[in-house]
Structures are given as structure tokens and as C-alpha cells.
Amino acid sequence: MSVDHRKLGRELDLFDSDPLIGAGLPFWLPGGAAARHEIESYLYELERRAGYRHVNSPALGKRRMFELSGHWDKFGDDMFPPMRVGDDDLVLRPSLCPHHALIFKSRGRSYRELPLRIAELGPMYRAERSGVLGGLSRVRSIMLNDAHIFCAEEQAGDEVAGVLRLMREAHAAIGLGPVSYQLSLRGPGRRYGGDEADWSRAEALLRAALKEAGVAYVDAPGEAAFYGPKIDLQVADPAGREWSLATVQVDHHQPRQFELEYANADGGRSRPVMVHRSLAGSMERLFGHLIEVHGGAFPVWYAPVQLAVLPVGAEQDAAAGDFARDALAAGLRVEVSHDGSVGARIREAAGRKVPYVAVIGAREAPSARVALRLRDGRQLDPMPQAEAIALISAVASAHSPELLPA
Template sequence: MSVDHRRLGRELDLFDSDPLIGAGLPFWLPGGAAARREIESYLYELERRAGYRHVYSPAMGRRRMYELSGHWANFADDMFPPMRVGEDELVLRPSLCPHHALIFRARGRSYRDLPLRIAELGPMFRAERSGVVGGLSRVRSMLLNDAHIFCAEDQAGAEVAGVLSLMRRAHAALGMGPVSYRLSLRGPGKKYGGDDAMWARAEALLRGALADERIRYAEARGEAAFYGPKIDIQVADPSGREWTLATVQVDYHQPRRFELEYVDANGGRQRPVMVHRSLAGSMERLFGHLIEVHEGAFPVWYAPVQLAVLPVGAGQDEAAGGFLRDALDAGLRAEAERGGSVGARVRKHRKVPYLAVIGAREAADGSVALRPRDGGRPVPMPRAEAIALIGAAASAGRDGQAGADARDRP
């Protein structure tokens, strides 16, 4: 039977929904929130080290902004209706890029500022039809890992290649990989912004970056964004259906629409290129995929519970409580489970990376019997050593994982 993240996510208390909140609007339970928070923190730090500067921007804007960006003409059917507030019409945003364009425009920019990498984990909204929303894969409110790089044209190719490299690192840490890369281009029957020359330059930049990174790809006509071509990183669900997880796009259109400029080395004014990218897409769609990839048994570093403490009997409750406090103080996500047979409690926590069983002998000598999730035999060890081992495993998975920079070649 294939893994369904909707069933497993509810069984493991990761997320749920309620008709009073509405279709396509799931809420995150403590376990799912803990895992998500860890991944959000990881992505933030990964981006910071790569030279991104993080911002916050409003989750709505005036309709005029989306008319200027081109979203209203090309995307209005997927946007929520405007809300009249006084003389303004405010719209829940379907994308963060207009806000980031205005953040660039808010200050005078020089060639010395470029490339300027602006990142945000920001909310956005899509007016999905009731019949297609479900679980975490198709939702109406989402939190997007998003960024926009403003650069000179001769910097754009290297920036796209850098994004592809950063994506590989993030995906390896999350324990997943793409099944294919897709170059999404213009096609007949759709409206696109900009002129042929702009599109040709953007397409050439993407092809050059793919060649530099030695990545094989397929072309998909008609799948481009309305403002520019893109590289889509495709993953597969358990049924083999492909969908886009991450993307990088080159855009000459919106810098022109918003009249973005920087001062070049000769004192002249130049238009920047805008590179859109998301390393992991929305947190909702990402977790729908991760739940299915790992069948709920997440890697140690973002497992909702990293350690379950199981006292054999009531006589070991005090020792278990002390060990639990030490684990929590060390930064681990841990919980204690008391009552019932040890075997039943082990089965209940089969998705938890580590189980620490404390019987009479362990309580007496200050040790635990640490059992890894892979079914290995419990290993007696001092409490401090067990905590250090789990912490090291989490750190290795998050920051120093083997193969993090290995190239994934579909």
C-alpha cells in the first residue's frame, strides 16, 4: 500500500484540519510544528551563510501593485478577490516577488551592492478550488521559502549555478533528491510579459547554468512563468507522479515594470536582472513530500521527537524524569512514556530515532539502554554519553551530513 501523507500525518499528530477553519487550511499540531520549525531554522541559516539577507514583508498589497507586476493580468483567477478598505483595494498576495522588487527600489543601489540576495519565509495565498485542495499538497494558505537575487546581467549565470548547488545541499540534508530537472519555456496559447530578446537572454542564462553544473534536463514548452523561463526541480510521490518542489527563474520583465535601477561603475543607470528561487517550496508541500519519503520516520535532526524515555516500571519514574530533564536542557526534543508494557511503548514510538529504556539496573547506576530506530540491540551507556550521541547525530544530519554536496544526477 502506498504511503499517503494525509493519513500518516494525522496518525502521527503532525497536522489536521477542521471544517470550521475551511478546506485547504490545515493547522499544524505540536509534533509537526516542531519538525517544521527545525527545517525553517536550517533553511534560514543555510541562506544566511550563502550571503542572503532576510526581510519581512506584508501578506497583502494594493491591487495596483499586482497590476504593475503582471500578476493581475496573468494570475487573477488564482488570487482571492480584492478587499475594499476605504479607497484602497487590498489583495492577499499570491507571490512575494512584487514586495521584494519594492524592497530593492526602496533604497538607492550601486553596482557595489550587487548581487543583492533578499530572502523571506513568507505567507502567500492561492484561491484553489474546493475540489482540488487536500492534505498539505494543495492548500490555500502557505508559507513559502522564497528569495530574489538582484544582480548585473554578467553575474546572473553564476548566481543561478550557485542556487542549484545550494539546492542540492538542502535536499541532501532533508534526505530526499530530485528525479529530474526541467527547463520550462514559453509555449503557444498563453500570455507572457516582456519581448523576445528578453526571453532569449533569460533562456540562455539558464541553459548556461545547467551546462556549468553538468545537469541533464528536459524541456517543457508552455510551463514558464509569465515573466520568464525557469528551471524546475522535480520530485516524485509514491505513485510515481512528478511535481515541482524547487525552482529558479530569470526575470527581465518585473525589473522593467517596477523601473528598478542601480548605478554602474561609470555612473550610468542600469536595469538589474531578477533571479527568483525557492530551495524547498512551501512548507506545506515540502512536508507532504517528506512524510511520504520517510514514511513519518524523519531524520534525527528534524524528527518531532528525537528521544523517547521509557521507564520499565514505576520504580524508575524518578530516574526517567531526571534523564528527560537533562535531555531537554541539552536541546533535544524528548518525551517520557509511562504505563503499559515496554513492548507496546516501543511499538508506539517506532518512528522515534532513539528510545532510552530505564530499568532497575540503569536507574541504580545512572545509565540508559539506548535503542536506535533501525532495530539494533539496546546499548547500555551513561546518560550524558547517550545525550551527546543523539546530539551529534542530529548535528551531523543537519550541518555535516555525508554527501551533502554530492551532485545528484538524474
Template sequence: MPEESTMHDHRKLGRELGLFDTDPLIGAGLPYWLPDGAIVRHSLEEYVRGLERRAGYRHVHSPVLGKRELYEISGHWSHYRDDMYPPMNVGGEQLVLRPSLCPHHALIYRSRGHSYRELPLRIAELGGMYRAELSGVLGGLSRVRAIQLNDAHIFCTPGQIEAEAAAALSLIRQAYDALGISVARYRLSLPGAGGKYVAGDWDRAAGILRSVLDDSGLDYDAAEGEAAFYGPKIDVQITDSAGRESSLSTVQVDFHQPEQFGLEYVGPDAAKHRPVMVHRSIIGSVERAMAQLIEVHGGAFPGWLAPVQLRLLPVSEAELPYAQGILDRCGDLRAEIASQGSLGARIREGRLVPYQAVIGPQEAAAEQLSLRLRDGRRLDAEPADEALARIQAAVRVPWPRSASRAPVSGFPEPPSR
């Protein structure tokens, strides 16, 4: 596997670079984020939220707990119980750490009346969920017990399903291009034999997703037994440094939960109709996405994700005041001064930083910066303000240039009491 030979094991590299770590007192499968890792993670989350806003999504927040009854209605309790944490008895009720966000989003939809004119209604959340994974399958960031999921649910009419699923798949591909993530393959995940799946219109849902894949011109494989218990899905597969394959992003069609929760909208005929839920995740879990980014980029993240974007290297203490003045002018640019140790050692320590600026007496006197790129190139000295402006332009978040903002549907006001 020649491509994979260039990848890095995120479990080792992530710790060496001070991005994340674990502690036995916190527990297996529960990593914590160090400052540099938190910066990359927050930048990733902000990018996804911005991408979703531009695509017409509204963001919500929901609790990580729910009553056992909620998951009995959704079907998770009967079909997914082995992967859930046991209920907690609180005040005569049984509360459960949620294994998924979709039941909460169904209730958010149900909290207000809806007209067909509002649909599709796209709601998104970067929310926590929890899986009772066995110790033997846990690994670094790829398989964890506390998951921050980039999740969204599109409530739409039956006639809107295909367009919304296609738009979700397009959004995933845009994000992968910006992040530098390669797709190993696309998989159409279908139900298999046994009682793992709910009854429903599986052929219709699978046919819609098959059409989306066919119309996109993407090669894909169909796999029985890989569907969610409530519906078929498109899985976007990636590989890690050891060649292991996993799902990162998904698009799913769900007729089951709208029925279970009694979701409705008023159609043009003034009658009540049942919406369809399209589940989709652009980057899947933040943890698994971060693992992939560490392995693909080897810690040399794209400039807009890098924990430090500019490193200032004063040659001696005499240049420290000038370096501090530059730092004060950096604004939102993530910059730092490295002044301890030999210049050569400091340059090597910052080898993964997109831009380093060596500041000697000549640069300080002329109010210039001499930039070094992490690929080894050195740029001619230029006025400091021009250099900072060029760096800021280079590390801007890569929003899609051609994408126009999608219309955003709003929630109607609740009835007055």
C-alpha cells in the same frame, strides 16, 4: 513504479501520526498543524534559514496584503488574476491577498539606493501567500490555498546572473541531500503560444538557464508552456506516493519586474543601470515539502527533524525520578518520558523515534542509559552523559561541511530627514 511502492500517502499518515489535520469550519485547502507537525515544520524552516544565511542571504518580512495597483504593475493582475482572491474594499482602496512575494521584494529593493558594489543582493523570506485554488485540485498538503513559501530574490548585474542561478541550483541540491528528497527530473520551463506571457528577452534568459543546467552535468527536459508569465525557469520535479509529478523548487530569471518597478543601481561608470531578478526557492512551499518528507520517510524523519528525538521508558515508577533527572539534562534535545502502559506497548508506540532508552533498576543505580535504535538494534549500556552527548551529535543539523559563508551585501542607510 517500484520506488514509489515504498512511499506513504501523507494525507493518511500525517493525520495518523498527529502531524496535521483539517476542519470544515476552517475550510478546504487550509490545514492546521498539530504540535508534532509544528516541530518538524519549524525545524525545516530553521534549517532553510540557516542554509540561506550561510549562502549570503538577508532575511526580510513583508505583508501578505498589497494594493491591487501593486499587482497591476508587476503583471500578476493581468496574467495571474484567475488564481488570485478578489480584492477587498478597505478605506477606499482595493487590497489583495498576495499570490507571490516578488512584488514586495522589488519594493524593498527600491526603498534604498544601490551601487554595483553591493550586488548581488540576496533577500529571502519565509512568507505567506494565497492562491484561489478550485476545490477539485486541493489535496492534503500538496495543493493548498494558504501557502508558506520559502522564497528569495537575488538582485544582480547582467554579468552575475549565471553564477547566481548556478549557486541557487547547488543550494537546492544540498538541501535535498540533507532532507532525503530525490529529484524525479529537472525541467527547463519555457514560454508557449498565446498571450500568457509578457514581452521580453526570453531567448537570453532561457539561454542562461540552459547553460546553468548544461554546466551542472544534469539531465533535463525542456517543456514549452510551463514558464512563469515573466520569465523562464528551472523546475525541480518530485513525485508523490501515487506517482504524480509536481514542482517543488525553482530558479527563475526575470528581466520584466525590474523594468516594471523602475529598479536601479549605480554602475562603475556612475550611470544608472537596471538590475536583474533571479527568483529562487530551495524547498518551494513548506506545505508541499512537508508532504514529500512524510511520504519519503514514512514518519521516520531524520533525527534532526524528528518531533521526538529521545524517548525515556522507565520500567516502573521506581525509575521515574531518574528518568526525570535525565530529561532535565537533555537541553535542546527533544525528549519525553513515556511511563503509561506495558513496556512492550510503549516501545511499539515509539517505533518512529530515533532513540529510546529503557530504564530499569540497573540503569538507574549505575546512572546509565541502554539505547534502542528504531531499526531494532540495541546498544550496550553506557554512562548517561556519554549517551546524551552521542545523541546530540547524531541529531545535529546537517550543515554542508565544505561550504564557506558567502559575503553578505547590506542595505545602505536611508537618507536623514
């Protein structure tokens, strides 16, 4: 039976919505925000170690910027109307790439700086029609894991290959498995930016990167971005429906439109290639998928609450509080539950998909020990509290899908 993230996400207090905020504008509750923060932090650090430099850019831009980039012509009907402010028409952005192109252009660049990898977790907006909105999968306010690599033509192949490797690492940690790779190409009846030579080089480059990665793929005519071909990683929901989660794209069009240049090794000027990539797509669509794939039982490292502490009686409240403070100090997300019978509290924690429940009774409290119950029903022998904290911390820090250390 398939899982509906809209229902389960609300039952688990991950996200919700309100008519006064508006359709397609969900808000994240503390549990969902905690899980999302862990994944955002992981992606940030993964990118940092891979040589990306993080930036922040505004969610607004002049209409003229999006006319230059081509977004206004291509996506104008799906963008929010311009806001007249003084002499400017300001638009909520549907994409981050024009801002990143202008960050590259903000000062002189040399070939010695390339490849320049710019990353941002940034907001963008789409004026989606009411009929297609649903849960986290189709929304109007989107937080995108995005990056753009500015490089020389001869560097682009290695950069795309590096992105594919980074995607595989990220997806393994998050608990995702791509179903297929799709090479999205031009198709008849649509307008695209750039010239034939640029498109041919970009398509050949992406095919070579897929061959080097050793993965099978299918051609998808008509699915290219308007500025260039792309590789889309397809994932499947529990019902078997496929959709794109991550992407890497090669773009010659926007560097030309924004007149991007760098000083080359011969003392002349050259135009960079712009490689667009997202390791995990938007946080909204990603979590809509993760809720369904994991049935709300997230891996330990991004579970909203990692540890529930249950004192058997009031006499164990002090011991439970001390243990919870130590676990919190060790970086774990922990809650103490007092109300109801121990059995009812264990069932409540199981319903919330909490990975670990620590029961502290009359036998455990005097010796500073806890009895751990795992989300999958296993029970461990009572152990010292420090050992329990170390066990959970080891599983979390390893980004393991298991509940016990390897």
C-alpha cells in the same frame, strides 16, 4: 504500497483541519510544527551563510501593485477578491516577488551592493477550487521558502549556478533526491511579459548554468513563468508521480515594470536582473512529500520527538526525569512515557516513528545508564546517559539520515 500523507500525517499528529477553519487551510499540530521549525531554521541558516539577507513583508498589497507586476492579469481568477478598505483595494498576495521588488526600490542602490540577495519565509494565498484541494499538497494558505536576487546582467549566470549548488546541499540534508531537471520555456497560445531579446538571454543563461552543473535536463515548452524561463527540480512521490519542488527563474519583466535601477560603475543608471528562487518550495507541499517519502520516519534532526524515555517502574521515575531534563537541556526533543507495560510503550513509540527509545530499569538507574533501542529495531548495550545524549546530538547536528554516527 504507496503512503498517503493525508492519512499518515493525521495518524502521527503532524497536522489536521477543521470545517470551521475551512477547506485547504490545515493547521500544524505540535509534532508537525516542531519538524517544520527545524527545517525552516536550517534553511534560514543555510541562506544566511550564502549571503542572503532576510526580510519580512506583509501578506497584503494593493491591487495596483499586482496589476503592475502582471499577477493580476495572469492569476486574477486564482486570487482572493479585493477587500475595500477606505480608498484602497487590498489583495492577499499570490506571490512574494512584487514586495521584494519594492524592497529593492525602497532606497538608492549601487552596483557595489550587487548581487543583493533577499530571502523570506512568507505567507501567500491562492483561491484554489474546492475540487483540487487535498491534504498539504494543494492548499489555500501557503508558507513559501522564497528569495530574489537582484544583480547585474553579467552576474546572473553565477547567481543561478550558486542557487543550484545550494539546492543540492539543502536537498541532501532534508533527505530528498531530484528525479530530473526541467527547463521550463515559453509555449504557444500564452501571453508572456518582456521582449524577445530578454527571453533569449534568460534561456541561454539557464542552459549554460545547467551545463556547468553537469546535470541532464528536458525542455518543457509552455511551463515558463509569465515573466521568464525557469529551471524546475522535479521530485517523485512513492507512486512515481513527478512534480516541481524547487525552482530558479530569470526575470527581466518585473524590474522593468517597477522601474528598478541601480547606479552603475560608469556613473549612469542600469536595470537589475531579478532571479527568483526557492530551495524547497512551500512548507506545506514539502512536508506532504516528506511524509510520504520517509513514511513518517523523518531523519533524526527534524523528527518531532527524537527520544522517548521509558522508566520500567515507578522506582525509576526520578532517574528518567533527570535524564530527560539533561537531554532537553542539550537541545533534544524528548518525552517521558509512564503508562502501560514497557513492551506496549516501546510499540507505541515505534508507531510514532520515534528514532530512539531509552529504557531505564533497575540495573540502569543506579549507575546513570540507559539502554537505547533504535527505530530500526537495533538495541545498544547500556551506556552512560551523557554518552547517549552525545550520540543522538551528533547524529542530529550532522543532519545524517542514519541513526548512528558515521
